[in-house]
Amino acid sequence: MDEDAPNKRNKLFSLKELSVKSLAPIVEKKVYENNSTQIDLIASQQLLAYFLRDTCNAEQMNKFTKAMTSSLNLTDLKITHEKINKETCDKIFGFKNLSSLELGSLASWTMFHLDQSLFADVPLVDVIEALRNILCEESRIQLQSLAITNDPVTFRTGWMCEMKGILPALTTLNLEKMPISESEFDVICESLSLLESFYVSKIGNLTGISNLKNLQDFHSIDSQFKGPEDVIDIFKLKNLKKLDFRGEQCVHLPCVRLYLDCAMSLFSLEFFNCMKNAISAEDVNLLATSHPQLKRIFVLDTRLQDVSQLETSNDQLHLISKGSLWQCLESLKLLDIRTQSELMNDVCVEIIGYLSNYEAYSKTVIFDCFGVLTQILRGELKFFIGKQIHANVLKCLELLCRGGRIEMFNKLTKLNFIDLLLETITWFNGRSDSVVWNIHSSSWNILHDISTSTLPEKSREFLFCQGIELLENAEHVLIAPKSCLDLMTKYLESRTEQLEDFLIYSKLVRKVAGNVADLAKLKFTPLFIATCNFLGTLHNICAVGRTEMTKFIINSIMYAFNVFLSADWLTQAYGFRIVESMLFYTDRETVKIVFIKHLKGLFLTLTQNEDKECATGPVISLCFTAFHLVERTYTMNELRTAENIAQISNLLQLLKHNKSIEYVDVMADFNSKLTSPMLLAWTKFMTTS
Template sequence: MEIARLSELSLQSVVDYICNGIYDNVDYKLSPNLSNQIYHSVINKAKEAPNKNIIKQIKNKLQLTKINHMYHKLNRNTMEMFRSHILDHLMIGFLDFDDFGRKYKDENDLVDIVSVLEDSMTYYCRRNLKLLTIRVQLNYQSGWAEVVGEMLPNLETLNITGIKLTGQELPNLCKSFPKLKTLDISFCAVTNLNGISNLKNLEVLIIRGLNLATPEDMDDLFECKKLRMLDFAKSNRNEGASVMWNYMKCGKVLEELEFLDCNGTDIDKSMVEVLMSTHKKLRTIVTLDSILDFSTIPGIELLNSSTPQLMIKSLHYYIAVNRNPFISWMLSLFRKTYLVQWTEDGDQQVLRDFVRVICSAMKNFCWDPCVFYEGVKCLLEITKEGNIKGLGPMEISMLIDQLIESGTKSRTLTYDVEKLNAAYSCSWNLFHQPQILYSPLLKIQKLCWYTVDFLASEFAPSIPTKQLNILWHMLARFDTEDAKKLCQRTDLLDSLLDFLRICNTESQVFMEEHRESINIVLEVIYSMTKVNDETAHHFINKKVQKIHAIPLMIQLSDIKWNRWPEQIKVFEILVNLTRVEKFMKRWGRYLRMNSKFLRNQLKGYYKYLYTSIGTYLATDKAYCSMTILSCLMCLPNKNKKKYYKWKIENTEMVKACQKIQTAHISMDLEFYLSCSILHDTLKKSKYDGPVMWALLTMKAMLERDIDLVEIFKDSGLLSVVQRVRSEEKGVMKLKLEVLRLLY
């Protein structure tokens, strides 16, 4: 059993307490750093925005300074929670108009972003805020920038990617935020940078996806004397003159410029040489997806695809500056350019660096299905049998942990489901590889619970073959406490029953193809219903679409598996349910009407008893069938009469038992091993039927071979038979006959 770090356990415990609504009993608030981590984990644990109870606990027990609410809808309760904290970072994405109605929209459907921010932050918080990212729809009421600028006088970073800025909105924005150091106006429909000169403190400018058609459109840019980083990526490459050409034609210099991102532009070698001569502090240019993608130029660093090391460095850069549109694209480029053709002779250190940066990308962009998908495909290439030998223990452990973490968080996403399903399919292929599944570094408990959660989620495939195989492999290495916890997972039980429902509608060929999975499902259901009464209750009441679970199991056993040894497991599951008081009350009538099927199991199964496992099957099958029949015979109807007269039914069962005994008795070791079943039946059964069956079995065996007396005595059967008590004369008569043979 793995031991997690104490800090991880503590944080996860608080997250669980908050999500379960039981963190109200503490009387202190956590530090801002811990609060931010916990909040991030809480909101990533569910698809919807936090409910009222969770918000109440976050409001009262945490001290948040950084909130990223980009991928959950903002509603009234969330706004109230925001106002209870003094923030310096706020990122908001969607408004829940089902909650707000038209409160924040005017007659032209323009968003009143000013009111949104006023209602989300207190006066002191607005004065304190340093970073703001807003993606609330695309069109805002005119004049919003000036008002927001007065509200947030100390703002240093503003990201409004995709928000339409028309007319004088950009100049007004630049005048309203004089302290800005970082501005992202990518894809804002801006056609010139007029007014940008007002941002005298600007150090980072991101203007991706803009159509700056002439040199005059960017003339004001050169008044930003402190600018260190400029991002032109993906700007008007195929629309008129290139952005780089217009930049060069300005004939001016940004003297402090150190980093230039020209990803997807028309930059060429001559432009780089001019930039090197004019921009003395320029050290790095990104030239991915350009004619310089595989080039090197002495004297300056080009981040491109020319070497694996440079690609890794490029991806680290995009992760650091949070450029999520490029991450999945670069991961795909990684895989196609280097990983697909990777051989055992490749640089092992580079392969390890690949793993680290891929895991970093997946960790930082866990909410992006495309990053999850491309990251998994990269790791799938890396973990091929030849490649995985080049990885160290740290990298193998890292990629397994990251796959589980990304898979867990991605289940909360509600968009791009097709891409998510493809990513999950690839990830399970990776887990199913022997070099991963049998790795000594595999965290058994973590992968097992991840598999259980996945099987219980909406992303689980209808035929979860790989997941069931992995689960079975993990369960074999589980300890007792973990096994008990697993048996409480009724959501897993629901998923397993859904799989059996599909089996009930498919052909025999389908059943044979998935026989291994069927066996696993039956074994898991048997274990769950055996040790946990709540799970057994859930099973009794469970309805799988239009059919209840118990009729489903009997139909499968009677029709689909009537010649399969697996049929016995269905009976063992039903026997598990007989200990639940509600079982016979709910299903007694149904089982009574199907009692002929149960009796036939006693009469007809002997034909398979000459096989190597025949004795076990006969013994278990007869025991299970008679246990259920005995329960039925003890069940009163409304008039307090029994459904069956014991003496009449007893005759049929005795004949069936005798038929089994005379058909299959053979003196081999496997048959002797049935002693334990006989012992448990006589000791634990509350009904006459199983006891009579056990006594009949012992009598027939002793009459065939008197040498079994010592084996039975050594197994404790003599003392158990002596303690048999029953009001039925037939049972007591059998007891005396068996004792006579034993003495």
């Protein structure tokens, strides 16, 4: 794996992940006892991974209560990187509905290691005892799929004969990362007669495979076949639909040639993986003639990998290669990117060429480009892609965002496109160049034409969480365009209840508010307004009644206003109205404590500023908003102090003396809204000649 490739993401990615992180402490405190609740498969797997993250600590799995074990709705269990101890086994033993099990770390399961290993660096494992310790009887009886991957190990003698006794319903066995002997292969074929899918590696011959009458899917990786006699038993499998003779560590394998030398046919075969095999156009023609049901031949890393198509007698037969974008897309659905980084980078470079000459190609080609990029970044394989490939993917996406090209996509595809953009951008969080900025902007500007109210609730929650990730992890809040904040504000406004996880949103508020002053200094008014609006809405939904949060938000915005005072009065007026709406939910004492120093600073700045623009409509609008806050904050007796009277009189005299052409319109607007006797008196004072 590329050492530059990230190996995990410590970021909030979805509400499901947020809920898992919220649920975990409840489990740790042993207060979760709701036996009627069933958690879905994905959340169950995430929660289990959370508790297995450090199982070398014997106390970690003890935090799993019995109620939690029964509530986890696990049917598929993957234990791929964790160490296992007795306590862990006891907890996993409680899962009674398992149908699929993947074990990828047996080399670290020292409690099941035996002393008779022939190789110092390859442990001898009692896999039967391991399965008995982690699978209860119910799961052993119904388990259908077992995969043993990652670290190489060897198993004790006789394990194959016992496998059928403890896993009687097994239909899939994956041993592709664990070489077995020819005798072990033969015994497996005799004892596990129900197998429908079978993965092996570095096997020398297929003797005995004819016993697997139900086999439909056979994978033999890096096979060590020497002659046709090592392969010929495969032709007794009348139900076989998928045959995989690919190479991983080996190249120019003779498997396909030896298969054809048998001069026989598998009439049900639909797919043949010939990757890293010696294969020619004549061989493809021979396969087409002898295998009437064959639809796909995988030929990457062969001499045919750049061929788009060959004319054969079988019209439905297609090569899966990199001869065209469509074929790249098909290839990526089957490839293990961890072994094909150079090829993936070549594909990205080719797509850059397509997108750089966008007008010369049809929409179909561009759609295929998007499909290829999606496949490159799919699922867990993205963690194995190096930095160079990610950089090229980023360049491809940036090209695809130019000139309204994404308008060809429908709403659903646009949402998928946004997901892809935000997934990719997280790998380049430390960069601040124009490519990253364009990707960020494009991902949210797409939403201008999408009414969020028409989206399902889950989609809106997903987009909101993507916004949180963007804001939490960006080095500067400017990286999030105005449309991102506007969308998140709309989502918040659509909620009728308060946000429950206050700590998460408190952290978000502090991140955004902490950058407001920077926005003010940069005089980026539209984004500044959007940020203040977002903070105000977020406050009214999750911070109502929390005095310290109210103080923090208001102080952040007001500090920024003080920076803005001599530069942008319209923003100043807008911002004060947001603060006013926030203070509506706050007690008078809090308002007084937070607001007094800012209000005095505002009055002082206004009365001392000689700029003629100070008397324009926005400034008068700002002053009336300020007066409204003054009235709500102070009692009449407090307002009669000499200091306050002097400040208010100076300000009123200034505004009265410097009336602008917009003054009448502003006054008419406010006269229609004012009901306060004090504000009406001030209005009368200002309009008297």
